[in-house]
Amino acid sequence: MTWFFNGESYNPSSDAFGFVYIITEKPTGKMYIGKKRLFKKIKRKGKNVLVDSDWRDYYGSSRKLLENLEKIGKENYHREVIKECTNAASLAYIELKEQIERKVLFDDNFYNEYIGGRLNAKGLQHLREEELK
Secondary structure, eight states: OOEEETTEEOOOOTTOOEEEEEEEETTTOOEEEEEEESEEEEEETTEEEEEEOSGGGOOOSOHHHHHHHHHHOGGGEEEEEEEEESSHHHHHHHHHHHHHHTTTTTOTTBOOOOOOOOOOTGGGHHHHHHHHO
16 A cells, blocks of 8 residues: 555655645544654664664554454555645644544544654744744
């Protein structure tokens, strides 16, 4: 199963750090909103290097969603990128913004059981500039 972005198969842009996504369970319409980094740091020969994360095969961190995924199969889920982000701060902010705007904690049609994140203004400068336009 692939990720989709704007109706097409997702191919990350060169400056992408990660993305905010929504996973929809096709039979029930139940959804999950989360974020995923495209790369992770690992140590190789004493140096930190970036390698691909498991984003291609990722289905979120919701225990309930993953249990249902095992029961009914990956073909019953649609994975869609909502927004691509260029740094960790914007990734956390956009995820939280989407979760709050969609009221995921108040709507039983979402698997999300908690939300939150650590944010700072410096990492969000480019988003602040977009808001002022």
